[in-house]
Amino acid sequence: MIWLRSIIYYLTLALLALSVGAIWGAAAGWALACVLLALSVLFHLHNLGRLHRWTQQPRVDNVPASFLLWQDVFDRLYAQVRLQKKSQDKLTNTLERFTSAGEALPDGVIVLDEHDRIEWCNRTAMQHLSIDRTTDVWQVLTHIVRHPSLREYLRTQDFAHPLILRTTRPAERVLSVQLVPFDSTRKLLLSRDITRLDRVQTVHRDFIANVSHELRTPLTVVSGFAETLMDMPEMDAATRTQQLGLMVEQTQRMQRLVDDLLTLSRLENGQQLKEEEVDVPQLMRLLQAEAEGLSQGRHRVAVAQLATTRLIGNHDELHSALSNLVSNAIRYTPAGGGITLSWLVEDGQPVFAVSDTGIGISPEHIPRLTERFYRVDRSRSRTTGGTGLGLAIVKHILQRHQAELAIDSKPGTGSRFAVRFPAHRLLPD
Ligand code: ADP
Numbered sequence: 001m002i003w004l005r006s007i008i009y010y011l012t013l014a015l016l017a018l019s020v021g022a023i024w025g026a027a028a029g030w031a032l033a034c035v036l037l038a039l040s041v042l043f044h045l046h047n048l049g050r051l052h053r054w055t056q057q058p059r060v061d062n063v064p065a066s067f068l069l070w071q072d073v074f075d076r077l078y079a080q081v082r083l084q085k086k087s088q089d090k091l092t093n094t095l096e097r098f099t100s101a102g103e104a105l106p107d108g109v110i111v112l113d114e115h116d117r118i119e120w121c122n123r124t125a126m127q128h129l130s131i132d133r134t135t136d137v138w139q140v141l142t143h144i145v146r147h148p149s150l151r152e153y154l155r156t157q158d159f160a161h162p163l164i165l166r167t168t169r170p171a172e173r174v175l176s177v178q179l180v181p182f183d184s185t186r187k188l189l190l191s192r193d194i195t196r197l198d199r200v201q202t203v204h205r206d207f208i209a210n211v212s213h214e215l216r217t218p219l220t221v222v223s224g225f226a227e228t229l230m231d232m233p234e235m236d237a238a239t240r241t242q243q244l245g246l247m248v249e250q251t252q253r254m255q256r257l258v259d260d261l262l263t264l265s266r267l268e269n270g271q272q273l274k275e276e277e278v279d280v281p282q283l284m285r286l287l288q289a290e291a292e293g294l295s296q297g298r299h300r301v302a303v304a305q306l307a308t309t310r311l312i313g314n315h316d317e318l319h320s321a322l323s324n325l326v327s328n329a330i331r332y333t334p335a336g337g338g339i340t341l342s343w344l345v346e347d348g349q350p351v352f353a354v355s356d357t358g359i360g361i362s363p364e365h366i367p368r369l370t371e372r373f374y375r376v377d378r379s380r381s382r383t384t385g386g387t388g389l390g391l392a393i394v395k396h397i398l399q400r401h402q403a404e405l406a407i408d409s410k411p412g413t414g415s416r417f418a419v420r421f422p423a424h425r426l427l428p429d
Helices: 002-024 025-054 068-104 122-130 148-156 195-232 236-267 280-294 317-329 378-383 392-399
Strands: 107-111 119-120 163-167 171-180 187-193 278-279 300-306 310-311 336-345 347-357 404-410 414-420
Touching: 002 068, 025 068, 025 236, 068 236, 122 171, 122 187, 148 163, 148 171, 148 300, 171 195, 236 392, 278 280, 278 317, 280 300, 280 317, 280 336, 310 317, 310 392, 317 336, 317 392, 317 414, 392 404
Parallel strands: 300 336
Antiparallel strands: 107 119, 107 187, 163 171, 171 187, 278 310, 336 347, 347 414, 404 414
């Protein structure tokens, strides 16, 4: 205890002065007492000064050292400061860990105070909402992100559901924004980029609308004819046969659509490609025979530049993709035109191509041809038995074979659809 040690210290000084006084007289004793007291005061003042200086730069490594009573004081001070430094380091470490975890989150995080001012935000939030951390901290969020729906969301204080925010700056994005209050005053604003999900949902909605639309027309025709047949039992045989023929045609159209939809769905299920050795000349003969069958003598069908190659791929899928291209060439080429099939090896890569002298395609349509149900001329596609899914199926199959489709076309002159396979699919002859 410091006070006990102080008493002992001063009693020792007094005892020393008394002893000197007893031996050399009272004057000598008082003189010694005065000197000792003066030295004590100087000692205290000196250490007090050092302590004062230390408080101006209080660090662990510059705590002063001394002796006697002050040694005890400085030792305790050192122990305290060290302990404090340790817990401060620990706190800083924890804070840094939380900050890096916040930074690493794939979602945007903004900490808002009670007045909706930005206290902190991570990098993702900066990118999502175009916030500049160096200038925008302590600014009201809605002054930085000027979006009426966000202002309304914060105003209504109903945070049960996320807000869907469509941003144009810094990029066109769809964000799902959710506010989570986390203590009595502060809130977390979480933002998630759902652009892709939103796109997928739109594609899904469009797809269902398209399928319904495609099925509605033949269904209306079939049910219309069926009702007529029921209402007019005395209909003459020729009209009856004609109407039944039209009904069969429409049912076949629905059948083709359902078949194509099933093919697409099978391909999209992403089952692994069953690879085998495909005999290309045999496949080309099959395609030529099918083309001639479809054309029924209305076109010149030729096979040119047939390199005898073998390919690694799936025979049935490749047959389905290439015959789609061949059937399109026939369907979009008026009678009297020509269709040429070719199989060559260019720069070590096998290339299948089908050229026609048909109606051709304007350049603005070309990038969209492989979209489901995209047609340049809807009625021509329908009258020739098209479903609008052929090239979408082709695209999927080619992707599974890492092949690329190149379309060259000129309206009124003709088209060339070329499929370029990667070199590793080619087997040496
Ligand atoms: P469809 O069943 O309508 O033929 P596809 O997906 O096979 O559907 O083709 C999409 C569209 O691409 C067609 O509707 C047609 O407008 C165009 N197209 C495809 N191949 C050709 C071609 N060889 N010549 C002209 N247009 C073509």
